[in-house]
Amino acid sequence: MECFKSNMLGxxxxxxxxxxxxxxxxxxxxxxxxxxxVLFPDGSAEYVLWENFRVIVHSSEVKNFETEIIKPRILIKLNPEDSIKVLTNNMWTDARVESVDCNISTFxxxxxxxxxxxAGSPRLSPLASILSSPQQIDQITGGKEKFGTIVQAVVPRIKQKRYVLHSCSRSCMVKFIPKLHRNxxxxxxxxxxxxxxxxxxxxxxxPAATTDSEASTDIEAIIASEASTAPAASTTSADALASDSPASPDSTDAATISASSVNTATTSTKSSSDMNSKSWTIFYISPCGLRLRDMKEVSLYLDICESDLEIDSFCFDPWINVRxxxxxxxxxxxxxxxxxxxxxxxxxxxxxxxxxxxxxxxYSMTVLPKKNVRMNTAPEFLTRCLCTDNCQDRKTCACAxxxxKATALDGDxxxxxxxxxxxxxRLQDVLITGIYECNDQCACSSxxxxxxxxxxxxxxxxVFKTEKRGWGIRALHDIPQGSFISKYVGNLFSAEEANExxxxxxxxxFCELDLIEIVERQKDGYESDVTDIEEEEEEANQDDPRKKFKSVRSFYKDGVDVYIVDALKAGNIGRYLNHSCDPNVFVQNTFQESHDLRFPNIAFFTCKFVKAGEELCWNYNYKVGSVPGRRIDCHCQAASCKLRLL
Structure with missing residues (x-):
């Protein structure tokens, strides 16, 4: 029934x-x-319980119904005793707010x-003024392309189970079946x-409620003693996490504004600064009642329970509203x-x-090599790990x-x-030398x-249509920093064919696979035009004793300068990510099915917290003026926008 309720809007x-x-x-x-x-044709509204109404199936019952949901959804924030003008019998009449019940006010x-x-009725004078001004609507909603609202996902209301001392096992958790949780x-x-x-x-x-096991990072020690830190009265469940007040009605609004500040109306959402200012701390309480304080404890708990639930389904960032x-x-x-x-x-x-x-x-989920492109995917050229701990210890994981070692700045x-x-x-920052993921030859699990x-x-x-930047991609829920978004795939061309x-x-x-050049520019001593190492060593300036190395690219015998992924005719959703001078996504080179340095995978990760409804963008890093006779203006509208891409 919960899923059915979530589709009742409209x-x-x-x-x-x-x-x-x-x-x-x-x-x-x-x-x-x-x-x-529920909104009624006369402009009135009422909150109604599920059992007190029925859904209309036959259109004949609503043929004279003139009321519809006004979009974008803009609500007027009202408080008891506020004075406001209300449209009554085609006349603006003075009224005073007597009481407020979530988004319904009694006048x-x-x-x-x-x-x-x-609170979203056009019979309220502040909202009527806004709806008559497209400029104010755009100021509040962010423009026509962003028309929408933040709603709260329906989740089961679970009564917290009191923790009883026991040895956690597979029976402590509901079995996770991925296909039941698609979309x-x-x-x-x-x-x-x-x-x-x-x-x-x-x-x-x-602090007095903290037990000795609170200082322990051993989940088994925590399981051995109930380690609840915060009194129940000072905590808020996930159902209320969407706002810092459990009963706040504002959590469902795309834009909520004060009746006294119509001309300076702005979107009201809970930002990371709001959450940080109140020093929120997040806990997860397991189905068996155990309170877990960080990702390490969650990971160990999942291991003990032999669960297939994946670690990136959890987030302890207090500014993330999971609903x-x-x-x-x-x-x-x-x-x-x-x-x-x-x-x-x-x-x-x-x-x-x-x-x-x-x-x-x-649409393709992998790169599509074209003529004269030979990727080395032979398993004997792959490193494999023998890990059984989900590769959590990077010191023992061969792939990690x-x-x-790729980050090494010295020969040893x-x-x-x-x-x-x-x-x-999660990946908190770009790693220019690339990331080597586990592969099909490894012993570790999914x-x-x-x-x-x-x-x-x-x-x-x-994917959505923007006003000036073609098609873009937006997040439909909050996304933590460091989260994987998608890869960038398409037809894979040699430089010569890409030129054609x-x-x-x-x-x-076009996206160049130039990891080799990027890394060598960052590390001292590499020269792209070195042809004979011994000859260069003899001619080296005595005042600059740094050893010069031949580029790795030159050791490959294919004669190709760089390979290029082209997502024009084939690709995945990565092709729709637009540019921004203040991006929330970065590009990371990764290796999995091949360790050939010429063919890294291009992956997108978030470089900051992304709010539900926010567009995902990365920095194309074009150099203005680098292509003579070509100009591309930038319309990202970031505060730091450079106004031009090329």
Whole structure:
């Protein structure tokens, strides 16, 4: 029934008590005490429980119904005793707010009469003023392309189980079956499997309640003694995590504004600074009642319970609202799945601006080598690990060690970044020397922490039409920093063939596989034009004794300068990521099916927290003026925008 309720938005219903017909504008959720907000033709509104109405099936019952949901959804923030003008009998009448119930306010007029109105009703003078000004609408919503609202995903309300001392095992958890959780926000999966994501303010944690096991990082020690740190009264369950008040109705609004600040209205959302200022701490409570404080404890718990639930389904960032979902307004073009069913999770496409369709391409999840391209994927040329701990110890994982040793600044591989690589399947910063993931020859399982870009696309995304930048991609839920988004794939050409294709069809979707050159530019002593090492050593300037090395590229006998991925005619959703001068995504070279340095995989990861509804963009790093006679203007609208790409 919960899934059915989440699809009720915009449905026509008839109340059981009075046969009154209305339309649902807000689904039942914790923030509104599990009631549906119903709007009526006369402009009034009411919160109704599920059992008190029925869904209208026959259109004859609503043929004279004139009320519809106004998009974009802009709500006026009202407080008791606020004074406001309300449209009554075609006249603006003075009224005072008597009470507020979530998004419905009761107004008292001068003649003593009362009326309940929805906070998004155009009969409220501040909203009527906004709706008459396209400029103010764009200021609040971010423009036509961003019309939509943040809603709260429906999750089961679970009563916290009191922890009883026991030895955790497989029976402590509900079995995770991936196919049952397709097309879901991965951060919601634990909540649907009996976990609770709990928030507490740091100031409310009682040091006296901390036991000796609190200082321990051994999950077995924690299991041996109940280690609850925060009193129940100071915590908030995942159902209320979407805002810092458990009963706040604002969590469902795309834009909520104060009635007294119409001219300076701005979107009201809970930012990371809001959460940080209150020093939130996140805990996960397992189905057996054990409270876990960080990713390490969760990982150890999953291992002990022999669970297939993946570690990147958890997030301890307090600014992540795991139940926030972006729901866009109905568009003129809607495609349920632009991946043509090839991705496990569908990626919808929508156009709210015009009737243009997205380009017709061959959707592919891997690069497609063309003539004269030979990738070495022979298994005997791959390093393999023998790990049985999900490759959590990078010192013993052979694949993780390749990543670490690639960062070496000395020939003996002693000066390295020992923590290079993924941390619980997230990557906090770009690693220019590349990441070597585990492969099919390795002994580790699919839940391995070093298998990331080879996984299917897990985050929920949507392709949408922008006003000035063609098609783009937006996040449909909050995404933590360091999360994998997708790869960039397409036709794989040699430099010569790519040059021919560029002359015929353009190079807008070209991506050079130039990891070798990038790394060698960062490391001292490499010269791309060195042809004879001994000769260069003899001619080296005595004042610059640094040894020069021949480029790795020159040791390959194919004579190709660089290979190029072209996503113009074939590719995946990575081709739709736009440029931004202030990006929230970065590019990372990775290796999995081949360790050939000429053919890294191109993967996108978030470089910062991404809010539901936010567009995903990376920095193309074009150099202005590098192509004579060609100019491309930038329309990213970032505060640091350079105004030009080329």
């Amino acid at each position: 449905k026509y219903v008839k109340l059981n008590k009075c046969e009154k017909v209305g339309i649902i504008d807000e689904i039942a959720q914790a923030a509104n005490n599990n009631r549906f907000l 008292r007029f001068e003649d003593g009469s009362r009326e309940k109105l929805f 879901q926000n991965p951060l919601l999966i634990p909540l649907r499997l009996g976990w609770i994501r709990e928030a507490a303010t740091t100031s409310s944690i009682d 926030d979902e972006f729901r866009v307004c109905p568009g003129k073009v809607y495609i349920p799945d632009i991946t043509q069913g090839k991705e496990i999770n569908p990626v919808p496409c929508i156009n709210t601006l015009d009737t243009e369709q997205p380009p017709d391409i061959e 060690q390749l990543t670490v 591989e002693k000066i390295v970044l020992e923590d290079a690589g993924y941390m619980y399947r 839940t391995c922490h070093n298998r990331v870009q080879q996984q299917p696309i897990k985050v929920k995304l949507q 294709q560029g002359h015929l069809h353009g190079d807008d979707y």
